Amino acid sequence: MSETFPEIREAVRRLCARFPGPYWRALDRERAYPTEFVAALTEAGFLSVLIPEEYGGSGLGLAAGAAVLEEIHRSGSNGGACHAQMYTMGVVLRHGSAAQKQAYLPKIASGELRLQAFGVTEPDAGTDTTRITTFARREGDTYVVSGKKLWISRAEHSDLMVLLCRTTSRDQAAKPSDGMSVLLVDMREAVGAGLTIRPIRTMLNHATTELFFEDLRVPAANLIGEEGKGFRYILDGMNAERILIAAECIGDARFFIDRASAYAKDRQVFGRPIGENQGVQFPIARAYVQMTAASLMVDAAAALFEAGEPCGTEANMAKLAASEASWYAADMAVQTHGGFGFAEEYDIERKFRETRLYQVAPISTNLILSHVATHVLDLPKSF
Numbered sequence: 001m002s003e004t005f006p007e008i009r010e011a012v013r014r015l016c017a018r019f020p021g022p023y024w025r026a027l028d029r030e031r032a033y034p035t036e037f038v039a040a041l042t043e044a045g046f047l048s049v050l051i052p053e054e055y056g057g058s059g060l061g062l063a064a065g066a067a068v069l070e071e072i073h074r075s076g077s078n079g080g081a082c083h084a085q086m087y088t089m090g091v092v093l094r095h096g097s098a099a100q101k102q103a104y105l106p107k108i109a110s111g112e113l114r115l116q117a118f119g120v121t122e123p124d125a126g127t128d129t130t131r132i133t134t135f136a137r138r139e140g141d142t143y144v145v146s147g148k149k150l151w152i153s154r155a156e157h158s159d160l161m162v163l164l165c166r167t168t169s170r171d172q173a174a175k176p177s178d179g180m181s182v183l184l185v186d187m188r189e190a191v192g193a194g195l196t197i198r199p200i201r202t203m204l205n206h207a208t209t210e211l212f213f214e215d216l217r218v219p220a221a222n223l224i225g226e227e228g229k230g231f232r233y234i235l236d237g238m239n240a241e242r243i244l245i246a247a248e249c250i251g252d253a254r255f256f257i258d259r260a261s262a263y264a265k266d267r268q269v270f271g272r273p274i275g276e277n278q279g280v281q282f283p284i285a286r287a288y289v290q291m292t293a294a295s296l297m298v299d300a301a302a303a304l305f306e307a308g309e310p311c312g313t314e315a316n317m318a319k320l321a322a323s324e325a326s327w328y329a330a331d332m333a334v335q336t337h338g339g340f341g342f343a344e345e346y347d348i349e350r351k352f353r354e355t356r357l358y359q360v361a362p363i364s365t366n367l368i369l370s371h372v373a374t375h376v377l378d379l380p381k382s383f
């Protein structure tokens with residue numbers, strides 16, 4: 001099957017070659033942010049591919065963004081530090097006012113403004129987003145925000161954050177999904193003036209944090225769209241996010257398959273390459289089949305998204321299939337490498353930890369299965 005966007009892919013590969021395994025390993029040890037890598041991607045324009053040309057981006061579709069992220073991951077790098085710069089702006093693009101688009105999108109396209117943080121999850125709400133309680137109370141021409149958010153990635157490396165909060169409590173809203181609003185928070189003004197960020201150390205290098213809001217004042221002019229309709233606005237952004245994350249999983253799967261194939265040809269045991277044994281070959285071949293099937297689902301979901309068609313189910317299914325393909329490939333690569341699968345210098349164990357995330361975030365596998373069961377197969381709802 002031919003590659004989509006061969007020129008973009010080649011350019012991304014060349015860029016990533018400047019950031020090889022030792023670069024990522026050193027950061028991983030320190031849980032440090034890949035500042036130079038993100039700057040190089042920004043400068044090359046790869047993070048603004050989805051922003052229309054009139055606002056300074058390349059005006060390409062989601063499939064081009066998916067190709068960029070897939071190649072980043074295939075090279076052994078990780079797009080988690082900056083993928084949100086590509087798609088979080090979608091909520092401003094689709095639902096912001098003309099003035100907001102003009103004020104923010106050109107600066108996001110150039111990288112002058114980093115819109116990398118997306119604040120939805122809360123300690124007591126989990127996957128059930130309608131239970132969020134972070135509240136924005138209107139006082140004249142400002143909102144006063146109080147509450148907590150959990151697992152908000154890149155908050156320390158972002159100038160702006162898309163924040164989902166309640167403006168009407170759940171019990172006062174007509175429907176549980178009503179009464180939520182999206183605010184664009186300027187992190188440069190907020191930190192220390194009502195917003196505290198606490199980093200969380202995790203099994204992978206992901207710059208994720210916990211946020212505490214204590215009467216943070218946000219100008220009412222930073223409300224995106226209409227008050228109370230925020231849940232709907234973030235849902236379309238979530239489809240784009242799931243498709244792009246699925247592309248990262250495809251990249252990870254390709255990384256593991258490339259590395260395992262090379263190692264299996266090279267490593268001699270019992271006087272022959274281990275790859276001559278079908279017990280070693282078949283899991284690599286199976287990983288390739290699973291990755292290819294998932295990749296076709298990612299392409300199909302991206303095509304629907306680009307055509308403006310409903311794609312919630314397809315985006316979810318692509319993400320599930322791709323995250324399972326990458327996890328199978330990760331496990332296969334550890335097994336193929338034997339003891340070296342556990343050695344830092346091979347990068348397999350790092351990528352193994354990194355790719356595990358995608359079965360939990362941005363949405364966990366069970367929730368996707370529940371969507372397919374109840375929305376597609378019409379099975380009874382369990383919650």
Ligand SMILES: Cc1cc2nc3c(=O)[nH]c(=O)nc-3n(C[C@H](O)[C@H](O)[C@H](O)COP(=O)(O)OP(=O)(O)OC[C@H]3O[C@@H](n4cnc5c(N)ncnc54)[C@H](O)[C@@H]3O)c2cc1C
Binds near residue numbers: 117127208367
């Ligand atoms: C490294 C990292 C980065 C993240 N970055 C962000 C971010 O930038 N912004 C943001 O808003 N969030 C972020 N998240 C949060 C992420 O989206 C959530 O962790 C994810 O959606 C799962 O929610 P939860 O952790 O609350 O799990 P829970 O909702 O508590 O669920 C726990 C487990 O129970 C299962 N489960 C729950 N209910 C059911 C049910 N009814 N039926 C069957 N199974 C069920 C789930 O599938 C899951 O496996 C991040 C998380 C991590 C770990």
